[in-house]
Amino acid sequence: MFMFSPSPKRSIVAIVCAAALAALAGCGSSNSSTSTTPANTPTGASFVTGTDAPMASVTSFSVVLEGISATNSSGASVQLLSGTPTVDFARFNGLNTLLDMNDVPAGTYNSVTITLGSATIGYLNTTSGGAPTVATENATLTSSTVTLPLSTPLVVATGSAPVGIHLDFKLAKSIEVDSNGQITGMVDPTFDVTAVTNTDPGAYIDEFAAAVVSVDANAQSFVIEGPHGRQLTVNVNGQTEWDGGASLSQLTTSSIVQISGQIDKADATIDADEVDILSQQGFFASGQITYVTPASGAATSFDLYVRGLLPTTTGLSLGQIAQIDLTGSEKYSIYWMHNPLTQYFFNQSQLMAGQDVAVGGPASGATNSQSVSVHRVALRDWGFNGTVVAGSENDSNRSFQIQVKGFAGVLIPQTVTVYLTGDSVFRNGWSGMSDITDGASVRVVGLLLKDPSSGQAILVGHYVDDMSN
Secondary structure, three states: OOOOOOOOOOOOOEEEOOOOOOOOOOOEOOOOOOOOOOOOOOEEEEEEEEEOOOOOOEEEEEEEEEEEEEEEOOOOEEEOOOOOOEEEHHHHOOOOOEOOOEEEEOEEEEEEEEEEEEEEEEEEEOOOOOOOEEEEEEOEEOOOEEEEEEEEEEEEOOOOOOEEEEEEEOHHHHEEEOOOOOEEEEEOOOEEEEEEEOOOHHHEEEEEEEEEEEEEOOOOEEEEEOOOOOEEEEEOOOOOEEHHHOOHHHOOOOOEEEEEEEEOOOOOOEEEEEEEEEEOOEEEEEEEEEEEEOOOOOOOEEEEEEEEEEOOOOOOOOOOEEEEEOOOOOEEEEOOOOOOOHHHHOOOOOOOOOOEEEEEEEHHHHOOOOOEEOOEEEEEOEEEEEEEOOOOOEOOOOEEEEEEOHHHHHHOOOOEEEEEEEEEEEEOOOOOHHHOOOOOEEEEEEEEEEOOOOOOEEEEEEEEEEOOO
16 A cells, blocks of 8 residues: 655645735625725735534535624624635535635724525536436525634734634534435534634635736745636746746646645735646536546546536536546646655546546637546545544554545445545544544545555545534
């Protein structure tokens, strides 16, 4: 069995930063509606983060975020969100993604109010021996406004490093089901909100996909733009890792990249740890593989549940299943894995349902959602929830088995063996292998691979979370 060391820099959540940007590939937005700040009012940088845990068969919970505001002890509020983006909270299981940044008035804020608009629930339909399909129904919110106190105040100061909030949407606790476990369509929005600084794990950006606008070789930086039209500068240096041997010199205005990194403490830019060129021809889509044809051997196509998309004007749309055609000439890569063995672990014959991938190619090849041509396929991290199989814990091998639950569990019915590395991190109260017990509820954020020898699903874990609470 192979092992490799993931970067220890990544963490878990999705970011809605409030300091200068709204460029998430999986969000749509309408007209901007930021709060007005009087002239000469001191301002500072702030951000917001969020994550979720999925429930059985639910592929998406898309909701219009009509506002996220912070309120001080005097009752004065400031808006942290630009526009009214539509956010799929089911997309962010185990990962951080930048949503928005805005300068806000300096001050101490003690509570956060989240205002929600219309929402839909998507879930997976499966038939024996057939490719899964997705059904969508309108959701009914029990409340459209949620106000939560901050146990630690959000302190925004002029000239200081960015600060923000971590927004944790509890999907499994929010979507109501009947006595038979069927989705009723009712949603009781349940959030946890905490204040964080730009150096906290919750402020690290695990994945952010955007189009390249310009490149400044002298400054070792480039500018990216997401679907909302906002732009952000990304800084690189000698420690920045480039997937596939790429470099800054290869970026053009036709490039779409995925970056990981940290919000710079001095300004509203991103210091990149990792850069992957997803496309050199102006199109990218990302999401879960739901079906592979044929089931074994070199795949000729696979179905992709689309969670991220750039541009949004092709024949694809968010929340649909697209068919990705393969010719055998595609370039395969694994995000954060840099060695020649990558092609052995992930290639045309190593595709499987449940994997989270990004595909890139010409926009002209994506006009028909049932026949998409791509040149690049990249395997990415995702969070897999499940229960620990009794007796599977192996301290010497740092491995255990889980039965995957939720949306991914529908796609991966068999038991999955989890392998940990020296850089794997235990979270949410766990500190090591001794905390993993029979039947425990767990989330493993990592890479889902097909074992080249047995063909069985294996998971290389970067983060292991206690999900019992």
